[in-house]
Amino acid sequence: MSAAQGNTLRAALVAVVCVLAALAAGLQVFASSGLGAAGHVALALCVVAATLWISEALPLFVTSLLVLLGCLTWLAPSLRGAGRAIDDAAFLAPFFSDTILLFFGGFALSAALQRVHLDEALARAILERAGTSPRRVVFALLGTTAFLSMWLSNTATAAMMMALAVPIARTLPPENRWRIALLLAVPLGANLGGLGTPIGSPPNAIAMEALARIDARPSFLAWMALGIPGVLVMCTLAGGLLVRFYRDGEPELRLPPAPAAATHRTARARLTLLVASATALLWLTGDLHGWSAGTVGLACAISLFGSGLLAPTELRALPWEVLLLMGGGLCLGRAVELSGLASWALAQTPIATLGPTGAVVLFGGAAALLSALMSNTAAANLVLAVVLGLEELPREPILVAVAFACSLSMPLPVSTPPNAMAFASGEVSARDLVKIGTATTVLGLLLFFTTAPLWWRLIGPLFRAAS
Structure with missing residues (x-):
């Protein structure tokens, strides 16, 4: 398959996923399990954003702007239709937070x-x-x-x-x-x-x-x-x-x-x-x-x-695309929170039964896996938005674990820009990057997950001092 054919196939798959997500939101396929209309819209936005961020069918910052557009033109009216007094500023503010x-x-x-x-x-x-x-x-x-x-x-x-x-x-x-x-x-x-x-x-x-x-x-x-x-x-x-x-x-x-x-x-x-x-x-x-x-x-x-x-x-010359990417992720987090999607998703799974340590491992592992395949900023945006809905467990250590797991994930040449630079030098093979990157990722995650409970008992109070 040629590169052009591969790009065409990827674009087609992305389009199919986006259309199905929008269709599912319109039909409210999860209404029987308690997800409201606004929650369906937020879920569709999450699926579309994740698909575009992973596939890079659009520049990453364009996807973030698309998230903002969806929140302003689709989610906000849906929330108002449900009787919620939501101002557009709720979705604009993350871009200048x-x-x-x-x-x-x-x-x-x-x-x-x-x-x-x-x-x-x-x-x-x-x-x-x-x-x-x-x-x-x-x-x-x-x-x-x-x-x-x-x-x-x-x-x-x-x-x-x-x-x-x-x-x-x-x-x-x-x-x-x-x-x-x-x-x-x-x-x-x-x-x-x-x-x-x-x-x-x-x-x-x-x-x-x-x-x-x-x-x-x-x-x-x-x-x-x-x-x-x-x-x-x-x-x-x-x-x-x-x-x-x-x-x-x-x-x-x-x-x-x-x-x-x-x-x-x-x-x-x-x-x-x-x-x-x-x-x-x-x-x-x-x-x-x-x-x-x-x-x-x-x-x-x-x-x-x-x-x-x-x-x-x-x-x-400043990297405005990174700021827009971060703003879009924060905006998506607001959408997940305000729509009730996070609470609904967590109600469908026995997260609370895992305990704090189990939740750290689950969400940290998910963040590391996503970061290996997509921008670590986009991965953090998606996972942190869900963690914010965890009200039964202490969220502070889980939020920190997700951020650390994103930075520790570096198994592939495409996982981070520094990896890509080393590979582009022509002096380092993909095999070498995968070997050392995977070893460092696995070792880092194992070390973090095993020592985090003890370390958090020492440092954690600093993260709650202003609460």
Whole structure:
């Protein structure tokens, strides 16, 4: 079958699923089990969104806008017809929520740091101290990428670190297996670093928004207290796997020379560093000054663009498609909640009998499986929307588990942008990515599910302090 035929078949299947979902909503096929008209509409929107997000028949952000359109033109009238006083703002607000502002500020800060090459300067400073041992350089690449990924886009971090890792790897003979380990350290670090902070990955921020909806408002620092230990443990284990799988003698490595222009030492760079430091400090001290993480992100963006550290043209270069994707997912979550779909779906299954630990494993596993096949942002949106309807069980640990499971899922070359970058380098085979990605995913999930109850007893109160 040719690529064109495959695309045609995929489009046809997507169209069939979407039509059937709309038809089922119109006929209210689950009315006998208690699902109302609005619930049927929300279910149809979920099926259509999931189908389009998995198939990528449309750009991901277009699907998010389609969700918004469906909520405004189909779900809202259905809710009003049932006597609910629903304003369109309920579905528009997620696109400019605190979560979106948090990531908007994070993206602006990332762009400013990259403009003056402060991120590259930090990476080089760390790698220069790693020496020439392949083992030490593997761990240095892994740790540096993970640290940067906590604060910057994991895609941008992976792109920058791959630019450093490829020349280092190419100082070795083509047949030396350390080359593979060096390059795989970058996507692993970028994926795992996202666990560490609320801005480390979109699923984290979406989970923070969901936690706020149930009046659990963890601070930026509280999330770090939960996530940083996971990053440290998983990076250590992932580095150990890389060394075990790809050890090949003890050759000497060399870091390629730095570019001649030292833009990270200019006055602009120092001012950028000042804004970045102030932003990080405000994020970490939210309990003291009372600003939300999104408010701090907004102040950061205003400072960067208002001071000229970022030009107006650079506003257009920010990844707006990611913000729209997140907004659409949050909007879908509101649809599932307001329509009663979440409560109905949970009433059809014995979720409450599983207990908190069983629910963590069930929803975390589902999130990891979906994230392997589709955008982890889209997967988090779908699963978190259902978890919000769980009123019989403590939802805080389940929401956090879903976010972590999305970040830990990296078994395929297409699972995350950093994986795809490593594969696109031409130095790493799909088989290598699947082997190390699957091993890291399985090990991470097993470790998380077995240690989460104990760790949550220690850190969990921080997530309920404001409730």
